[in-house]
Amino acid sequence: MFLIFLRSLVFNVLFYAVLVLLAIVALPTFALPPRAMLTVAEWWAKATLVLMRVVCNIKVEFRGVEKIPTGPLLIVAKHQSFWETFVLPGFFNRPIFILKRQLMQIPVFGQFLVKTGMIGIDRNAGVKALLDMTRRAREAVRSGKQLVIFPEGTRRAPGAPPDYKTGFAQIYSSCGVPCLPVALNSGLFWPRRTFMRYPGTLVVEFLEPLPPGLPKDEFLARVQAAVEDATGRLVEAGRKEQERLIGSAPSYAPTG
Numbered sequence: 001m002f003l004i005f006l007r008s009l010v011f012n013v014l015f016y017a018v019l020v021l022l023a024i025v026a027l028p029t030f031a032l033p034p035r036a037m038l039t040v041a042e043w044w045a046k047a048t049l050v051l052m053r054v055v056c057n058i059k060v061e062f063r064g065v066e067k068i069p070t071g072p073l074l075i076v077a078k079h080q081s082f083w084e085t086f087v088l089p090g091f092f093n094r095p096i097f098i099l100k101r102q103l104m105q106i107p108v109f110g111q112f113l114v115k116t117g118m119i120g121i122d123r124n125a126g127v128k129a130l131l132d133m134t135r136r137a138r139e140a141v142r143s144g145k146q147l148v149i150f151p152e153g154t155r156r157a158p159g160a161p162p163d164y165k166t167g168f169a170q171i172y173s174s175c176g177v178p179c180l181p182v183a184l185n186s187g188l189f190w191p192r193r194t195f196m197r198y199p200g201t202l203v204v205e206f207l208e209p210l211p212p213g214l215p216k217d218e219f220l221a222r223v224q225a226a227v228e229d230a231t232g233r234l235v236e237a238g239r240k241e242q243e244r245l246i247g248s249a250p251s252y253a254p255t256g
Helices: 002-030 032-056 082-089 102-107 110-117 127-142 167-175 215-244
Strands: 058-063 073-077 093-101 117-121 146-149 179-184 198-204
Touching: 002 032, 032 058, 032 082, 032 110, 058 093, 073 082, 073 167, 073 215, 082 093, 082 110, 082 198, 093 102, 093 127, 102 110, 102 117, 117 127, 127 146, 146 167, 167 215, 179 215, 198 215
Parallel strands: 058 198, 073 146, 073 179, 093 117, 093 146
Antiparallel strands: 179 198
């Protein structure tokens, strides 16, 4: 376990060094179209994947990439780690996220979010926030963008009971576009609230798209069933691999 600690330490130093370097490189892109800034973000994601493999012995596998539709799209993804927030966008065309408005107040990073068209919401505004979020999401998707949503609203540890919010179903109904469910097991390798990085094979699985126009209740049930079933399978496989690699799978608090 000491070796994993050491590798995690080295990884984090290099990870943030690359981030600072690319943040400097990205400064001129504030005067360019958003695509230029997103390109730098993709460089960061690719560099991170290399560091994960070389330093931490974390391989990354993407399954079902061929299932990703072109054109306007709603992506509903499991959220276990910070990792997917900057790696998933590389698979989508003009991707945007719905996120906490407070993130847009962070110096430099917040300006990056504004520049790339991310949708910030005030979670304390209740129904007003939901209506505003739905309107802005509809406008963005109908302009050709692909919207990534984490339906549980925050990161959930592997094995935590699902906590899907209903707001994303309203967005789905309002946008009238296909929905792509996404399962993953990133929380086993890049856990929340710790700098430790554990070896193994991190898997992202793009599932069968759902057509537009489904009744809300049916949509909610189908999305949750698809994402949770696939995520459970990926987490179980990941735990077994970690047991082989390091003797036992690290424990994660299965709570919110």
